[in-house]
Amino acid sequence: MTQLILDAANQITGYTHDDQQAAWEGVRLVPAPDGFNPALLAHYTAKVAKGKTTITLNMEAALTAAKAACCSLIKEEAARLIAATDWKLQRAQERDAAGWGSLAEIDQVLTEREAIRQSSNAAELAANALTDITTVQTFTWSIDVPVSAPNRLTRGQFLDRFTKEERAAILVAAEANGTLKAWVMRLENSDWIKPAEATPGLQALEIAGLIQPGRAVQILS
Template sequence: MQKAIIDLNVNAIVGIANAGATAEKNQLLLDLPEDFQSADIAEWAYDGKGLVRDPSAFLKQAKSARKARIKLEAAHLIEADDWKLQRAREREAAGWGTLAEVDAALAEREAIRRSSNAAEQAVDALTDAASVQAFVWAVDVAVAAPRRMTHKQFMARFTDAEIQAMLKAFGDNPALRPWWERFTLARDISLDDAVTQNGVQALEAAGLIGKGRAAEVLASGPAAV
């Protein structure tokens, strides 16, 4: 009589063995129920006593197990990427690299997280255990890197004349002074930050930089080191 091969790690049938077969590590051999059909193998589970057929419970169990593996797979991918982030941070700290390199590495890691989250949602939407068990995911959610730069890189986007005009105006213009104070205290500058954008646009409105210069300053592109 054929027997079901039970994987005790997931309490699921992973194969059918002929009479006389022996179980391997973390496996158990059980007689197949009379109503067992190979097409419905994914609906059978081991409950600690015997094989039971419970499609909904097994589907829930399969989803939980697959999502747990997705989390583990994502963690391994991020861990394998640690060296890129460490290298980028060390290069930036030494002055050999830029914040853009750090942000690119951070964006890669965030893409893994968002892709794994999307994968778990996709698993939840599946309606049969076989599809859940066969589900494969990939890092396919694009994440744009933040547009950060140092104070020096940001100020390099202004001309010398503009910088002189700004420095003179900051002491006299109460509307611009708070922005300048926040700028000088910030660890780095994000071109996507609303405070940065509003401040640069205010410089243009005050005539401290030319018309259209705010868009140029805030545009993407290589920053001077």
């Protein structure tokens, strides 16, 4: 039988399964209440009235503590899951650097890692919305938040979608157009490009006659 250990001031200092009170000096033992949860020991209090000891659990504080513990475990598990993909990311980055892989391979791993982060964030929100201690303590989560892979191209991949004539015309025009030159400079200093973010610039190239009407859609597709 689980016994709570009370000191001389009737403060609960621990618990034991040893019911031999005589073996303890300076303390006394009282039976733990039904449903006693050792993980919430700090939130139990003892009150003595007319020689009777009553043990109560501060439900609000216990629930808060249970949620904090649950969220901490979620964070730890998410960190382990992300760390387990480190080798995938390193492999994808090395393959891309060597010319054997692609940016898409890197993005696939990054998407996997982001799904873990977003799912763990959602799990913490769900855990904090619970109102029952037992439900909080038995809460489980999974990687269930869908994350779309980022749609991006390397600078080289993006430039390859233009014809040689188009690239030449754009560079010549940029020397006389500050706005266009700034767009080209930004492109030259970007490691990768999100096609959607390039849409306004490509549409401007169409309007300027530097690429044919409809080419913006072709380049982005």
